[in-house]
Amino acid sequence: MIVLTKRERLLALGLAAAVSVSSLYAVVIRPTCYRIQTLERIIPDKQSELHALEAKSVEYTTLRKGFEDFRARAAAQDPNFQLLPYLEELLDRHGLRKNFTMAPDAPQLQSDYSEIVVKIELDGVSLKQLVGFLKEVESSQACTQIGSLHVRKNPTSDSLLDSTIEIHAPQPGQNPVAVDVETHS
Numbered sequence: 001m002i003v004l005t006k007r008e009r010l011l012a013l014g015l016a017a018a019v020s021v022s023s024l025y026a027v028v029i030r031p032t033c034y035r036i037q038t039l040e041r042i043i044p045d046k047q048s049e050l051h052a053l054e055a056k057s058v059e060y061t062t063l064r065k066g067f068e069d070f071r072a073r074a075a076a077q078d079p080n081f082q083l084l085p086y087l088e089e090l091l092d093r094h095g096l097r098k099n100f101t102m103a104p105d106a107p108q109l110q111s112d113y114s115e116i117v118v119k120i121e122l123d124g125v126s127l128k129q130l131v132g133f134l135k136e137v138e139s140s141q142a143c144t145q146i147g148s149l150h151v152r153k154n155p156t157s158d159s160l161l162d163s164t165i166e167i168h169a170p171q172p173g174q175n176p177v178a179v180d181v182e183t184h185s
Helices: 006-076 083-093 127-139
Strands: 099-102 113-125 145-153 161-172 177-184
Touching: 083 113, 083 127, 083 161, 113 127, 127 145, 127 161
Parallel strands: 113 177
Antiparallel strands: 099 177, 113 161, 145 161
């Protein structure tokens, strides 16, 4: 058996402690520090992704609820509802003369729903007439929606406007139809 002096035992013990500390640092402390740095860098990115995902989730929920409300409104609408006579009545009520031309071109919503699209061209109307007409279309009990609206100044009068409006209305179980309406005042 080897007999070590006190000094050699202290050196061996010191060497063993140094090897233990350096291996502990290499195996545990340094990887933990690197992992902490990585997490400090990644966590803000992941939090921003989470906030974006939460915002998309809220948007999706809102859109889904809106779509369900739309489907309920469309299903509750009178099956005999006719968009063209309804719009004729609105145009007459707001003092707008009308001229109809038909053009079949409307998107299919789903297999059980089709859509009637009416394109109305208004020439020489006042802002008050246009706003009143648009408000009544949007707030009516009929399931109608303004798909697009283009407004420009009338070339003959600065106080009058020219406008092109697309109005959409779902029709359960029918083929899609599009209608162009031109109005000249």
